[in-house]
Amino acid sequence: xxxxxxxxxxxxxxxxxxxxxxxxxxxxxxxxxxxxxxxxxxxxxxxxxxxxxxxxxxxxxxxxxxxxxxxxxxxxxxxxxxxxxxxxxxxxxxxxxxxxxxxxxxxxxxxxxxxxxxxxxxxxxxxxxxxxxxxxxxxxxxxxxxxxxxxxxxxxxxxxxxxxxxxxxxxxxxxxxxxxxxxxxxxxxxxxxxxxxxxxxxxxxxxxxxxxxxxxxxxxxxxxxxxxxxxxxxxxxxxxxxxxxxxxxxxxxxxxxxxxxxxxxxxxxxxxxxxxxxxxxxxxxxxxxxxxxxxxxxxxxxxxxxxxxxxxxxxxxxxxxxx
Numbered sequence: 575x576x577x578x579x580x581x582x583x584x585x586x587x588x589x590x591x592x593x594x595x596x597x598x599x600x601x602x603x604x605x606x607x608x609x610x611x612x613x614x615x616x617x618x619x620x621x622x623x624x625x626x627x628x629x630x631x632x633x634x635x636x637x638x639x640x641x642x643x644x645x646x647x648x649x650x651x652x653x654x655x656x657x658x659x660x661x662x663x664x665x666x667x668x669x670x671x672x673x674x675x676x677x678x679x680x681x682x683x684x685x686x687x688x689x690x691x692x693x694x695x696x697x698x699x700x701x702x703x704x705x706x707x708x709x710x711x712x713x714x715x716x717x718x719x720x721x722x723x724x725x726x727x728x729x730x731x732x733x734x735x736x737x738x739x740x741x742x743x744x745x746x747x748x749x750x751x752x753x754x755x756x757x758x759x760x761x762x763x764x765x766x767x768x769x770x771x772x773x774x775x776x777x778x779x780x781x782x783x784x785x786x787x788x789x790x791x792x793x794x795x796x797x798x799x800x801x802x803x804x805x806x807x808x809x810x811x812x813x814x815x816x817x818x819x820x821x822x823x824x825x826x827x828x829x830x831x832x833x834x835x836x837x838x839x840x841x842x843x844x845x846x847x848x849x850x851x852x853x854x855x856x857x858x859x860x861x862x863x864x865x866x867x868x869x870x871x872x873x874x875x876x877x878x879x880x881x882x883x884x885x886x887x888x889x890x891x892x893x894x895x896x897x
Contacts, residue, residue: 575607579616586623589780590749594618596780598640599674601667602683609691611684611700625678625782628652633788636745639678639781643733644669646677655789658813661796662736668805678781681734681744681761682773685727685835686807687716698724699769714873715807718881720834725769726871729836730807734758736796737784738837739813739829745783746775755785762836769835792817792825793892799832799884808832810877810884816847816892823847823856823893830864833881840864852893857886 583589589596594616597603606612625638628649635656637646646652647663663672689695689707696704708716708726717728738758747753756774763771775781796813800806811831817824826847830838843864850856861882868878890896 576610576613578607578614580619581616582619582622584622586747586780586782589618589620589623590747590751590778592616592618593778596620598676598679599642601671601675601679603679606684606691610693611691620780631785635786637677637784637786639676639745639783641677643667643672643675643677643680646733647672656736656740656786656794658739658794658796658815659733659736659786662732662798662811662813665796665798665811666732677733677784680731681737681781681784682775683730684772686730687727688712690727699727699765699772702768702770709871712873713871715809715832716871716874717834718868718870718874718877719830719838720764720836721869722765722767722769724767725765725835727765727769727835728807728832729762729834731837732796732798732808732811732831734837735808735811735829735831736813737786738839739815739827740790741787741827743785744781745785747780747782748776749778753782758837759839765835772835790815790817790825790827795888795892797884797888799880810881812884812888814888814892816889818852818893822849822851828885830881830885833868833877847889852889852895854886854890854895857889857895858882860889861885 581592595614597617598620625640627638629636643663647660653660689697690700695707698706706725716726743755744761792815794815798808798811808831813829815827826844843860846860846863
């Protein structure tokens with residue numbers, strides 16, 4: 575590991591003034607530093623900041639950036655009103671990691687593409703301009719949507735998938751003290767020609783909280799398909815909120831993991847469901863819309879039919895349609 579300076583921030587002002595890489599739980603960053611995939615000159619420890627509260631604000635829920643994944647999953651309000659989030663968190667990592675990992679850090683974790691982690695291999699995300707070995711190499715866990723000719727890496731977070739299905743917004747504070755709120759669609763970037771840029775977070779900015787809107791109507795579910803039953807990243811995951819009224823789908827919100835470089839959501843898929851009577855044919859239509867631009871790269875071709883099956887199974891469970 576490359577030597578680095580360590581600074582413990584005692585306040586937000588300290589953290590925002592310091593010049594370095596923020597660390598909280600470190601469940602991903604420390605691994606990357608050990609492999610010298612990331613080599614920051616300075617770490618800024620923010621674990622003493624007052625960002626560990628989960629608070630109700632009018633019709634929303636504010637989740638401090640340092641709330642652990644374990645505490646968030648166990649929170650009574652989250653379990654009652656946002657069960658898709660609790661289930662997604664419990665589907666991710668081990669209990670030990672959930673105790674340490676934070677809400678803000680979870681949003682910022684890096685891809686688990688094996689070529690990103692292997693510094694002997696070319697990787698445009700790690701070293702721009704070197705190429706993407708994954709396209710013709712081992713790509714079983716990698717993306718089929720939102721890719722570019724520079725990168726096919728997937729975003730690894732389970733929590734962020736549920737957050738996107740719930741229309742969460744990220745609260746970001748700048749060194750000048752200004753605060754901005756972004757949806758996850760605005761927060762995450764597609765790879766395009768610059769896969770090394772994953773978010774719009776600027777140097778010196780700090781994630782301070784995540785806001786959830788008022789609890790959605792309808793049923794919620796999170797389903798994750800992976801190579802083994804525990805401690806594995808998603809091949810395909812679905813976070814869903816479906817409201818059925820009078821025998822028709824009144825509202826739908828769907829987000830997907832394991833498919834793209836960011837938690838994936840396509841409004842056209844939801845539009846294909848709303849107003850329809852739940853049926854296998856309607857679910858197939860929604861899957862057609864979702865997968866219209868899907869592209870496999872050999873070893874991950876199976877994700878296309880798998881995604882269809884997982885989506886239909888989730889929709890069937892939430893609407894009561896037997897398959």
